Amino acid sequence: MKIKLHWQIIIGLVLGLIYGIISASMGWGLFTKNWIVPFGDIFLNLLKLIAVPLVISSLITGVASLADIQKLSRIGGKTIAIYISTTAIAVTIGLLLVNSLQPGKSVPQELQAKLQATYEAEAGSKVEGAETVKQRGPLQIFVDMVPSNFFDSAADNGNMLQIVFVSILFGVALILIPAEKSQPLINFFDGMTFAVIKVVDIIMLLAPYGVFALIAKTINTVAADNLSSVIELLSALGFYCIVVLIGLLIHTAVTYPSLLKIFTKMPVTTFFKGIGPAQVLAFSTSSSGATLPVTMERCEKNLGVSEEISSFVLPLGATINMDGTALYQAVAAVFIAQALGLGLGLTAQLQIILTAVLASIGTAAVPGAGIIMLVIILETVGVPTAGIALILGVDRILDMCRTVTNITGDATVATCVAATEGQLGTASLDDEVVDFHQKNS
Numbered sequence: 341m342k343i344k345l346h347w348q349i350i351i352g353l354v355l356g357l358i359y360g361i362i363s364a365s366m367g368w369g370l371f372t373k374n375w376i377v378p379f380g381d382i383f384l385n386l387l388k389l390i391a392v393p394l395v396i397s398s399l400i401t402g403v404a405s406l407a408d409i410q411k412l413s414r415i416g417g418k419t420i421a422i423y424i425s426t427t428a429i430a431v432t433i434g435l436l437l438v439n440s441l442q443p444g445k446s447v448p449q450e451l452q453a454k455l456q457a458t459y460e461a462e463a464g465s466k467v468e469g470a471e472t473v474k475q476r477g478p479l480q481i482f483v484d485m486v487p488s489n490f491f492d493s494a495a496d497n498g499n500m501l502q503i504v505f506v507s508i509l510f511g512v513a514l515i516l517i518p519a520e521k522s523q524p525l526i527n528f529f530d531g532m533t534f535a536v537i538k539v540v541d542i543i544m545l546l547a548p549y550g551v552f553a554l555i556a557k558t559i560n561t562v563a564a565d566n567l568s569s570v571i572e573l574l575s576a577l578g579f580y581c582i583v584v585l586i587g588l589l590i591h592t593a594v595t596y597p598s599l600l601k602i603f604t605k606m607p608v609t610t611f612f613k614g615i616g617p618a619q620v621l622a623f624s625t626s627s628s629g630a631t632l633p634v635t636m637e638r639c640e641k642n643l644g645v646s647e648e649i650s651s652f653v654l655p656l657g658a659t660i661n662m663d664g665t666a667l668y669q670a671v672a673a674v675f676i677a678q679a680l681g682l683g684l685g686l687t688a689q690l691q692i693i694l695t696a697v698l699a700s701i702g703t704a705a706v707p708g709a710g711i712i713m714l715v716i717i718l719e720t721v722g723v724p725t726a727g728i729a730l731i732l733g734v735d736r737i738l739d740m741c742r743t744v745t746n747i748t749g750d751a752t753v754a755t756c757v758a759a760t761e762g763q764l765g766t767a768s769l770d771d772e773v774v775d776f777h778q779k780n781s
Contacts, residue, residue: 345544349620352548353555356624360559369560377557383550386543387630390536392494394633395655396507397532402651403511404526412512415757419653422599422753423661424697429595430663430745431696434587434670435689443579444678504659533651540633547617551624558736577734580675584738587667588745596752603756604764606643614642615751622743626736628658628750635747639754644765649758657750664745666696668738669714676718676727688721695720 343351363372406412438444485505487493493502514522597608612619618638622631636654639645670692677684684692695717718725758764 345547345617348548349551349617349624352550352552353620353624356552356555357559359552360556363556363560372556372560376553377560378553380550380553380557383543383546384554384625384627384630386546387625387633388627390539390543390633391629392503393532394536394540394636395503395658396494397529397536398636398647398651399504399507399655400511400514400529401526401533402648403508404514404522404529405648406511406515406652409512409515412515415649415652415761418757418760419656419753420660422756423657423749426591426595426599426749426753427661427663427666427697428693430587430591430667431670431693433591433595434584434667435674435692437583437587437590438671438674438678439689441579441583442678443583444675444680446579501659504655507655533647536633537637540637544617544634547621551620554624558740561736577731580671580731581734581738583675584668584671585741587671588664588741591663591667592745592748596748599752599756604759606755606759606764611643611752611755614638615748618747618751619744622747623740626739626743628662628743628746631743631747632658635751639751643751643755645754645758646761646763646765649761649763650754653754653757654750657753658747661749661753662746663749664742665713667745668742669696669717672714672728672731673717673721673723676730677721677723679730680724680727682723684721684723691720692717 359376360372363369363376403412406415485501487499487502487506490502490506493499493506514526597611600606600608600611615635615638618631618635621634622628625631632654635658636650639650639654640647673692674684674689696713715725715728718727755764
């Protein structure tokens with residue numbers, strides 16, 4: 341009997357975790373780095389390779405297929421409104437938890453000093469990166485959205501917001517010109533999307549092996565051939581990690597199902613089963629952008645979201661919707677303040693909500709980008725930025741978890757918007773790799 345894809349990925353994840361622990365305890369770090377890690381890097385690079393072509397082709401065809409500007413503005417307005425609302429809810433959940441449980445007060449002073457000394461250099465580099473971002477003017481985010489050279493933007497996945505802007509602009513132009521002129525280009529980009537998704541099918545055959553290698557790499561990086569260091573770090577910061585994970589769980593298991601109940605008739609179990617493979621991939625890659633091709637495939641094939649909606653909502657979500665990251669930033673900022681003995685009043689916490697929501701829009705969909713935005717939030721509320729050294733040791737693990745929340749939010753909003761537009765078909769939980777475009781043929 342053939343094992344379904346999502347079970348293959350889960351098996352790869354579990355085996356990677358087991359191997360990573362054995363590797364750390366046996367001192368196999370060099371072997372793992374030379375002979376295991378490269379397979380994970382190859383898999384991740386393959387996903388990143390098709391991210392830009394997929395966003396360009398899917399967004400252009402998605403926008404052009406909306407037929408008129410009024411429809412585009414309606415769907416775009418719904419999408420952005422829900423994205424901003426869920427991010428604000430996520431930050432609020434994080435603040436409520438961290439203020440009620442107060443994990444920062446459980447960190448002894450000697451441990452604070454040890455963690456700060458261990459990660460001082462890395463913290464300094466993050467502060468420098470945030471300083472560059474912080475010096476931007478209030479409208480700089482809009483300046484950054486508009487590239488001066490499209491090909492420079494397309495050469496870097498970190499410029500995805502620029503890619504989204506150009507693609508939407510091009511799609512709008514195709515709506516405004518005569519159909520006989522626009523149709524050949526629409527057919528071209530639709531065929532490009534078709535080909536890219538077929539590439540996704542091929543890459544996903546490697547997913548179990550790639551996930552195995554990526555998880556082994558994470559354990560190997562954190563442990564550095566010393567498993568006791570992982571155990572010590574997790575036990576010391578365990579309470580903080582638990583608070584973040586509880587917040588992510590509440591947002592994923594309560595907020596998103598509530599939206600599904602309000603806007604759709606889809607059973608929650610159907611949704612989570614359908615999006616499951618993308619969640620596992622998001623956990624292993626820590627990148628919403630790298631997971632985007634699989635998220636789109638699962639939403640269209642498994643959840644019944646129309647291609648018109650998914651090709652617009654999901655690339656936009658992978659760029660501006662970072663609920664998990666925003667929640668983590670809120671918890672981390674207050675945790676650091678508590679650990680350093682600083683109090684944050686209501687005004688400061690309202691600033692955290694506003695800054696985290698805005699920062700999540702500009703956060704790149706790549707591993708570790710949330711840390712730089714966290715530095716900006718700390719600066720905003722007057723907390724010493726060197727305090728991020730307290731949490732850097734466990735950031736990679738939490739990054740994996742918050743990415744799952746990020747892509748789950750994207751899929752939820754796509755499903756809800758599709759339902760409100762009458763473009764949500766029948767969900768299918770068959771995990772066999774098939775071309776989901778066939779449903780439109």
